[in-house]
Amino acid sequence: MVENFLKKNKWFLIVLAILVGFYVRQETLILSMPLEVDFVTIAFAILSAIGIHLYFHYKKKRNQALHFAKLKRFPKPKKKNNIENILNFLSIIFVSFVLFIVIKLVFNYAVIKHAETTHLTLRTIPIEDCVRGKYAHVTFTFEGEKCSLPYNPKEVNEAEIVRNYVLKLQYSRSYFNSAVIDNQEVLRK
Structure with missing residues (x-):
């Protein structure tokens, strides 16, 4: 069947x-x-x-x-x-x-x-955790909520990313005060 x-x-x-x-x-x-x-x-x-x-x-x-x-x-x-x-x-x-x-x-x-009709906001957020595997992602806290986003890993180990890098988010607001990400980057502090 x-x-x-x-x-x-x-x-x-x-x-x-x-x-x-x-x-x-x-x-x-x-x-x-x-x-x-x-x-x-x-x-x-x-x-x-x-x-x-x-x-x-x-x-x-x-x-x-x-x-x-x-x-x-x-x-x-x-x-x-x-x-x-x-x-x-x-x-x-x-x-x-x-x-x-x-x-x-x-x-x-x-x-x-x-x-897309609202203005963009730029925010720098500290990275709390970095996980590499099949898909690499960084974990951070956004307005009291734990979130994770995929990123393109560099030749840097996870502990160094947590200590020396930050997440730069460019987002805009939408319904229910949600945030829609327009751009994201993992940058050195």
Whole structure:
């Protein structure tokens, strides 16, 4: 069943992967977004996915009932097995995830576009931590909230970056007093 889904819907999955990439890119640009926005978006996505699932589930049941009514015989009701329940649950989770990504992409796009109309602010922030791995990033505190941003590592070790470097942010304000980063640099003090 899963193999058939992947064969038939590979373009959908490719587009979904691209949307997730855009979402991750947009999320790294926005700082100080209230958690309430994410909670409302998640709740809306889950309720919408449940509504979509129920609509199609009962539409299928109604069509089956109309078909059997025309035949003047009704089948015995089948018990749902655990695999069907698990697949229904996973489909709701998957649809919720897709809806969440799409809603957040639209919302983040609006936040970024609104930030382009406001003035830019330049701020120098001390670096609290530096992590190198597959993706290097620096950690800092922005308005009381711990944040991290990717950076291009130089031939300097992590301890020296924390002691001798600062993060220069150029950002503008948008909805919910969030900050949208326009430019970032890791500079020597």
